[in-house]
Amino acid sequence: LAPDELSIIDRYFRPLAGEGAFNLRDDAARLDIPTGCELVVTADMIAESVHFLPADPPDTIAQKALRVNLSDLAGKGARPLAYVLSAGLGPAVDETWLAGFAAGLKRDQDRFAVTLLGGDTMSAPRETVISITAFGCAPKGKMVHRFGGQAGHALYVSGTIGAGAVGLALLKGEHGVWDRLAEQQRDVLKTRYRVPEPRVAMASVLADFASAAMDISDGLIGDCDKLAGASRCSALIEAERVPLPDGLAPVWDEDLLARLLTAGDDYEVLAAVSPGNEAGFMEAVTKAGVAVTRIGGLRGGSGPTQVLFRGKELSLKRRSYVHGRPEAS
Amino acid sequence: LAPDELSIIDRYFRPLAGEGAFNLRDDAARLDIPTGCELVVTADMIAESVHFLPADPPDTIAQKALRVNLSDLAGKGARPLAYVLSAGLGPAVDETWLAGFAAGLKRDQDRFAVTLLGGDTMSAPRETVISITAFGCAPKGKMVHRFGGQAGHALYVSGTIGAGAVGLALLKGEHGVWDRLAEQQRDVLKTRYRVPEPRVAMASVLADFASAAMDISDGLIGDCDKLAGASRCSALIEAERVPLPDGLAPVWDEDLLARLLTAGDDYEVLAAVSPGNEAGFMEAVTKAGVAVTRIGGLRGGSGPTQVLFRGKELSLKRRSYVHGRPEAS
Numbered sequence: 120l121a122p123d124e125l126s127i128i129d130r131y132f133r134p135l136a137g138e139g140a141f142n143l144r145d146d147a148a149r150l151d152i153p154t155g156c157e158l159v160v161t162a163d164m165i166a167e168s169v170h171f172l173p174a175d176p177p178d179t180i181a182q183k184a185l186r187v188n189l190s191d192l193a194g195k196g197a198r199p200l201a202y203v204l205s206a207g208l209g210p211a212v213d214e215t216w217l218a219g220f221a222a223g224l225k226r227d228q229d230r231f232a233v234t235l236l237g238g239d240t241m242s243a244p245r246e247t248v249i250s251i252t253a254f255g256c257a258p259k260g261k262m263v264h265r266f267g268g269q270a271g272h273a274l275y276v277s278g279t280i281g282a283g284a285v286g287l288a289l290l291k292g293e294h295g296v297w298d299r300l301a302e303q304q305r306d307v308l309k310t311r312y313r314v315p316e317p318r319v320a321m322a323s324v325l326a327d328f329a330s331a332a333m334d335i336s337d338g339l340i341g342d343c344d345k346l347a348g349a350s351r352c353s354a355l356i357e358a359e360r361v362p363l364p365d366g367l368a369p370v371w372d373e374d375l376l377a378r379l380l381t382a383g384d385d386y387e388v389l390a391a392v393s394p395g396n397e398a399g400f401m402e403a404v405t406k407a408g409v410a411v412t413r414i415g416g417l418r419g420g421s422g423p424t425q426v427l428f429r430g431k432e433l434s435l436k437r438r439s440y441v442h443g444r445p446e447a448s
Numbered sequence: 449l450a451p452d453e454l455s456i457i458d459r460y461f462r463p464l465a466g467e468g469a470f471n472l473r474d475d476a477a478r479l480d481i482p483t484g485c486e487l488v489v490t491a492d493m494i495a496e497s498v499h500f501l502p503a504d505p506p507d508t509i510a511q512k513a514l515r516v517n518l519s520d521l522a523g524k525g526a527r528p529l530a531y532v533l534s535a536g537l538g539p540a541v542d543e544t545w546l547a548g549f550a551a552g553l554k555r556d557q558d559r560f561a562v563t564l565l566g567g568d569t570m571s572a573p574r575e576t577v578i579s580i581t582a583f584g585c586a587p588k589g590k591m592v593h594r595f596g597g598q599a600g601h602a603l604y605v606s607g608t609i610g611a612g613a614v615g616l617a618l619l620k621g622e623h624g625v626w627d628r629l630a631e632q633q634r635d636v637l638k639t640r641y642r643v644p645e646p647r648v649a650m651a652s653v654l655a656d657f658a659s660a661a662m663d664i665s666d667g668l669i670g671d672c673d674k675l676a677g678a679s680r681c682s683a684l685i686e687a688e689r690v691p692l693p694d695g696l697a698p699v700w701d702e703d704l705l706a707r708l709l710t711a712g713d714d715y716e717v718l719a720a721v722s723p724g725n726e727a728g729f730m731e732a733v734t735k736a737g738v739a740v741t742r743i744g745g746l747r748g749g750s751g752p753t754q755v756l757f758r759g760k761e762l763s764l765k766r767r768s769y770v771h772g773r774p775e776a777s
Binding site: 248 | 479493495533536567577584591678
């Protein structure tokens with residue numbers, strides 16, 4: 120690694136530091152919590168060759184590292200405040216890479232109104248590893264959990280499901296129905312894999328109207344199992360209602376549908392909403408500019424989510440996506 | 449990696465979770481800040497072959513990862529509250545390693561009154577990387593900084609300087625005057641490298657009496673440069689006053705002395721104390737059970753710390769220790 124830690128911090132990270140970071144010139148930061156807020160904390164680590172590809176543009180790696188954390192906060196009803204970055208930089212990291220990485224952070228700091236609070240930088244012997252801890256603020260007593268859903272509550276998802284998975288398949292050169300898409304649509308999906316779209320605008324809507332919520336990072340079905348399990352319910356999803364990316368919907372290939380419903384990298388929100396809150400939820404989420412779709416609901420009992428497709432059980436080879444493990448064949 | 453992420457969390461990390469962690473069954477945690485406190489945040493990442501040796505016992509790796517963070521908090525006058533752990537686990541990590549690692553965390557959680565708040569676990573392709581973000585609580589308005597020291601303030605260090613560096617030399621089989629130490633003394637120094645002793649008990653003393661402070665992680669002299677620089681002063685250290693580990697003091701070998709004063713892994717506290725606060729500081733720190741030594745003071749002007757040994761400038765080949773870089777020859 121050519122540039123040393125102090126010059127990296129000086130040149131690339133100091134300009135990103137915000138309130139309480141003391142210009143990254145102290146050993147620790149002070150995080151001021153806005154009045155009436157509770158502090159929500161999340162941490163996600165991403166690694167080269169596991170969560171991103173070595174050839175990915177460095178600004179997108181930075182954005183992904185930050186956004187997977189912002190997505191977690193959004194799913195808990197928390198608007199982002201700040202983050203701490205620990206970076207183990209591999210031998211391939213040079214000034215150009217660092218400049219791109221910092222530019223990606225800056226862009227998202229501006230867009231999502233967060234600042235860098237502190238962190239740690241070191242040379243990693245081989246793969247680059249980026250560890251972010253992010254801080255968010257939920258109105259006092261209104262943090263949203265995986266638990267809290269009840270039988271009779273509707274299940275909604277934001278955006279579309281499967282875009283990240285198709286983007287990864289395209290980036291890996293895997294053939295499939297996506298080959299039929301226009302080049303521009305394919306580019307949108309590739310970008311979506313590299314740079315997810317955290318539903319930050321939904322945070323306050325969830326805090327006000329959701330009984331339970333989480334971001335979908337390991338596949339819709341497996342994550343729905345988690346939300347329903349934590350809420351001591353079971354879930355029913357009607358697969359034909361699940362919104363798929365433009366150009367892929369409607370997909371009447373059941374194998375592909377099953378794959379998209381259990382693939383990773385969606386970073387959309389899954390939310391349970393009580394019948395009394397549905398109208399308010401829809402109004403608020405529309406105002407926030409986020410498209411949501413009702414895909415099913417919570418029921419009594421326990422056990423895995425039942426996934427119906429045109430009234431019949433959809434056959435699933437897996438329920439969740441595990442990063443770093445090859446796609447199930 | 450044999451055990452998967454969920455079973456690792458279940459078996460090893462869930463028992464460590466505290467208040468606000470929701471049993472590690474949610475996507476984020478809630479951190480409650482005690483009344484009258486300001487939240488202090490620090491992050492340190494340690495990596496195999498850089499900050500610890502592959503053969504180090506896993507409980508000591510866990511303790512080191514946590515303690516380097518607690519040491520940062522202590523130097524800022526903050527008592528620890530909780531921490532978030534992100535772990536990239538290399539291929540050599542198995543159930544035995546994980547059990548040892550968790551046992552090390554548990555031991556230190558009990559000793560330092562902190563709990564696990566959340567985190568992330570993944571398989572790392574090669575080296576194990578442990579990233580911790582730790583949270584502490586300083587009395588409102590009393591967080592201690594590197595800045596704040598003034599000309600005329602005395603400089604104190606806790607404990608001894610150089611124990612970690614000698615411990616590392618012993619573990620690497622490097623020969624030196626430490627070969628003359630009794631086996632038990634050598635073992636103490638090796639343990640000290642692996643498991644530093646964060647001065648948590650000093651936190652409230654620093655908050656009450658220090659004008660500036662920091663933990664010494666990259667060598668006393670270089671870190672003193674940082675404190676003096678941030679305080680817009682210069683510093684003078686009388687090297688013969690610097691407390692060295694038992695059996696090595698007094699060292700009249702100037703090369704060795706220079707090496708110990710600029711070696712890493714001390715994790716002691718360097719504090720500036722105004723003349724009016726020295727009596728109170730000494731009384732409080734004695735009550736806290738931590739030995740401190742006055743080694744010099746802050747002066748006007750700027751520039752690197754002047755290091756005198758018996759009245760003459762001590763010759764230094766470097767001022768700081770950089771992890772992962774070979775010892776200066």
